[in-house]
Amino acid sequence: xxxxxxxxxxxxxxxxxxxxxxxxxxxxxxxxxxxxxxxxxxxxxxxxxxxxxxxxxxxxxxxxxxxxxxxxxxxxxxxxxxxxxxxxxxxxxxxxxxxxxxxxxxxxxxxxxxxxxxxxxxxxxxxxxxxxxxxxxxxxxxxxxxxxxxxxxxxxxxxxxxxxxxxxxxxxxxxxxxxxxxxxxxxxxxxxxxxxxxxxxxxxxxxxxxxxxxxxxxxxxxxxxxxxxxxxxxxxxxxxxxxxxxxxxxxxxxxxxxxxxxxxxxxxxxxxxxxxxxxxxxxxxxxxxxxxxxxxxxxxxxxxxxxxxxxxxxx
Amino acid sequence: xxxxxxxxxxxxxxxxxxxxxxxxxxxxxxxxxxxxxxxxxxxxxxxxxxxxxxxxxxxxxxxxxxxxxxxxxxxxxxxxxxxxxxxxxxxxxxxxxxxxxxxxxxxxxxxxxxxxxxxxxxxxxxxxxxxxxxxxxxxxxxxxxxxxxxxxxxxxxxxxxxxxxxxxxxxxxxxxxxxxxxxxxxxxxxxxxxxxxxxxxxxxxxxxxxxxxxxxxxxxxxxxxxxxxxxxxxxxxxxxxxxxxxxxxxxxxxxxxxxxxxxxxxxxxxxxxxxxxxxxxxxxxxxxxxxxxxxxxxxxxxxxxxxxxxxxxxxxxxxxxxxxxxxxxxxxxxxxxxxxxxxxxxxxxxxxxxxxxxxxxxxxxxxxx
Numbered sequence: 001x002x003x004x005x006x007x008x009x010x011x012x013x014x015x016x017x018x019x020x021x022x023x024x025x026x027x028x029x030x031x032x033x034x035x036x037x038x039x040x041x042x043x044x045x046x047x048x049x050x051x052x053x054x055x056x057x058x059x060x061x062x063x064x065x066x067x068x069x070x071x072x073x074x075x076x077x078x079x080x081x082x083x084x085x086x087x088x089x090x091x092x093x094x095x096x097x098x099x100x101x102x103x104x105x106x107x108x109x110x111x112x113x114x115x116x117x118x119x120x121x122x123x124x125x126x127x128x129x130x131x132x133x134x135x136x137x138x139x140x141x142x143x144x145x146x147x148x149x150x151x152x153x154x155x156x157x158x159x160x161x162x163x164x165x166x167x168x169x170x171x172x173x174x175x176x177x178x179x180x181x182x183x184x185x186x187x188x189x190x191x192x193x194x195x196x197x198x199x200x201x202x203x204x205x206x207x208x209x210x211x212x213x214x215x216x217x218x219x220x221x222x223x224x225x226x227x228x229x230x231x232x233x234x235x236x237x238x239x240x241x242x243x244x245x246x247x248x249x250x251x252x253x254x255x256x257x258x259x260x261x262x263x264x265x266x267x268x269x270x271x272x273x274x275x276x277x278x279x280x281x282x283x284x285x286x287x288x289x290x291x292x293x294x295x296x297x298x299x300x301x302x303x304x305x306x307x308x309x310x311x312x313x314x315x
Numbered sequence: 316x317x318x319x320x321x322x323x324x325x326x327x328x329x330x331x332x333x334x335x336x337x338x339x340x341x342x343x344x345x346x347x348x349x350x351x352x353x354x355x356x357x358x359x360x361x362x363x364x365x366x367x368x369x370x371x372x373x374x375x376x377x378x379x380x381x382x383x384x385x386x387x388x389x390x391x392x393x394x395x396x397x398x399x400x401x402x403x404x405x406x407x408x409x410x411x412x413x414x415x416x417x418x419x420x421x422x423x424x425x426x427x428x429x430x431x432x433x434x435x436x437x438x439x440x441x442x443x444x445x446x447x448x449x450x451x452x453x454x455x456x457x458x459x460x461x462x463x464x465x466x467x468x469x470x471x472x473x474x475x476x477x478x479x480x481x482x483x484x485x486x487x488x489x490x491x492x493x494x495x496x497x498x499x500x501x502x503x504x505x506x507x508x509x510x511x512x513x514x515x516x517x518x519x520x521x522x523x524x525x526x527x528x529x530x531x532x533x534x535x536x537x538x539x540x541x542x543x544x545x546x547x548x549x550x551x552x553x554x555x556x557x558x559x560x561x562x563x564x565x566x567x568x569x570x571x572x573x574x575x576x577x578x579x580x581x582x583x584x585x586x587x588x589x590x591x592x593x594x595x596x597x598x599x600x601x602x603x604x605x606x607x608x609x610x611x612x613x614x615x616x617x618x619x620x621x622x623x624x625x626x627x628x629x630x631x632x633x634x635x636x637x638x639x640x641x642x643x644x645x646x647x648x649x650x651x652x653x654x655x656x657x658x659x660x661x662x663x664x665x666x667x668x669x670x671x672x673x674x675x676x677x678x679x680x681x682x683x684x
Binding site: 015018019022023026027030031032033037038137138140141142143144145146149150153157158248249250252253254256257260261271272274275276278280283284286287290291294295298 | 502503504505506507508509510511512514515516517518519520521522523524525526527528534608612615616620621622632635639642643646649650652653656657660661664665
């Protein structure tokens with residue numbers, strides 16, 4: 001097990017290096033033209049561009065450029081040239097909002113996703129299954145930002161039942177924290193509930209026809225017990241994988257749309273605002289940060305897998 | 316990377332087996348595509364969904380016709396000072412705000428600026444779905460926006476499927492170093508949140524466009540080009556198709572028909588494209604349909620954030636983003652493009668599911684977000 005963990009960690013570090021190189025390519029190499037002009041932002045003067053060119057080493061070979069970029073990113077020296085703020089500080093400030101949003105939404109989507117999947121699998125073919133399937137399909141086909149704008153408009157602006165956006169710290173006022181986040185949680189969770197419900201329904205229908213389920217039933221076990229202990233448990237394994245990756249993506253700034261619509265000032269919204277100003281260094285920072293979370297979480301998912309299922313653990 | 320779910324093998328032969336099981340009658344001489352079509356034909360819901368998608372495409376393609384002959388305007392023409400006859404009333408497109416004195420109480424009051432809402436068909440085809448703050452016809456912009464969204468959605472899905480199939484064929488057929496390199500490439504892209512990677516690329520390319528002037532290779536895309544979002548979106552989803560296809564090819568490569576082709580002296584290209592490709596074509600087709608749906612959503616998200624389609628082109632996502640500031644006074648600007656997206660994407664998802672069921676109901680083909 002220890003050897004597996006070490007090997008997996010080395011793999012994760014290799015992926016991180018690859019990922020950082022891709023970020024370098026995206027921002028510096030792929031677009032062509034002068035990278036210094038791009039990084040400087042919209043209202044840059046020649047002096048600033050010349051400074052960036054020198055600072056980032058754009059007059060030196062590409063490996064030096066890559067080295068400088070990584071050094072800046074990991075020592076927290078990435079700076080936005082549009083508003084002179086430090087990218088690392090800004091990301092840190094957004095973490096509380098992003099984490100609150102992600103964790104709450106994840107609890108909701110996991111609970112409802114499982115509920116939806118189980119109900120539609122048990123009632124497969126009946127009208128309740130059909131209704132759920134259609135609703136889930138609409139849920140995954142809806143742009144999340146559109147749903148967010150409409151929800152905010154209807155529940156917080158037209159009728160003032162809910163607070164109109166903004167994030168309140170948990171330590172500041174736990175009740176307001178919950179109350180402000182309720183709509184964003186639900187909006188972010190809708191898509192995932194649809195996806196998880198559909199996947200779980202399919203998995204459970206496959207599992208119900210397995211031999212071990214027939215055996216359990218033949219033994220005279222309570223059908224509900226068979227459903228939960230035998231069918232559901234095995235059908236949840238792929239959901240764990242999905243959950244690990246989705247949760248990591250949301251933590252790493254993937255909830256950019258929900259954060260922007262509800263004005264939560266999280267990491268994602270920081271990136272979104274930077275796009276509006278065509279300010280590249282923050283986007284670079286957030287992309288690296290997001291990829292970092294996905295790599296970390298996929299490693300953790302693999303560890304959990306190896307722990308749960310000894311067959312996966314390589315000798 | 317996380318463990319992949321086992322891919323069920325999914326070829327056109329399974330469609331034939333299923334048809335045999337179902338009908339219990341001889342189906343000799345029928346091509347697997349025909350058998351799949353026969354199954355699909357019975358799925359009225361999927362066919363209706365497909366018809367709906369075709370309708371959306373046709374209506375969007377007819378945007379210039381609608382603008383010329385029905386609405387008598389263009390996508391960017393402003394009509395802020397005009398008046399429209401709605402039924403029997405004359406209504407200004409944008410009512411001028413300002414102050415007025417209340418005739419009863421003689422108090423000074425503020426008159427809000429009012430934008431004309433949906434006239435449906437009461438204004439002879441003008442402003443059917445209302446106007447925006449510049450007095451532009453919302454319905455016309457919706458159709459032009461639909462054109463761009465569909466071009467980018469379908470174009471990027473096509474590019475994405477094409478590259479994914481080629482990469483998967485090379486990786487699956489050659490194995491070894493080629494496979495290692497391509498799988499690692501998939502892993503690396505997989506490691507990014509899709510939306511962040513798309514935003515990073517979209518933003519980096521939108522500022523000054525894409526300019527490569529190498530000795531043999533000249534690419535110059537200006538920042539407003541539709542090619543930029545198309546390329547960006549196609550690139551970020553390649554591993555989502557490439558990975559499962561590679562898995563299928565790995566198992567197909569060991570099949571007897573490939574051995575037979577090798578024995579006949581077929582070269583790698585003929586084996587890849589003549590023997591293996593037809594066997595993964597049905598999966599690729601299903602993926603393509605679902606990716607179109609996914610890409611329309613992704614394009615909308617990118618354009619909403621400003622990293623997708625750039626001015627002066629409209630798109631559904633951009634219309635929503637422009638409309639959200641006026642949601643209290645002109646909600647139609649936000650609601651209509653969203654409905655257009657939902658209808659299109661739901662239709663494509665239902666059709667994609669139906670297509671998969673027709674080709675092989677046991678296969679698990681899924682696009683992750």
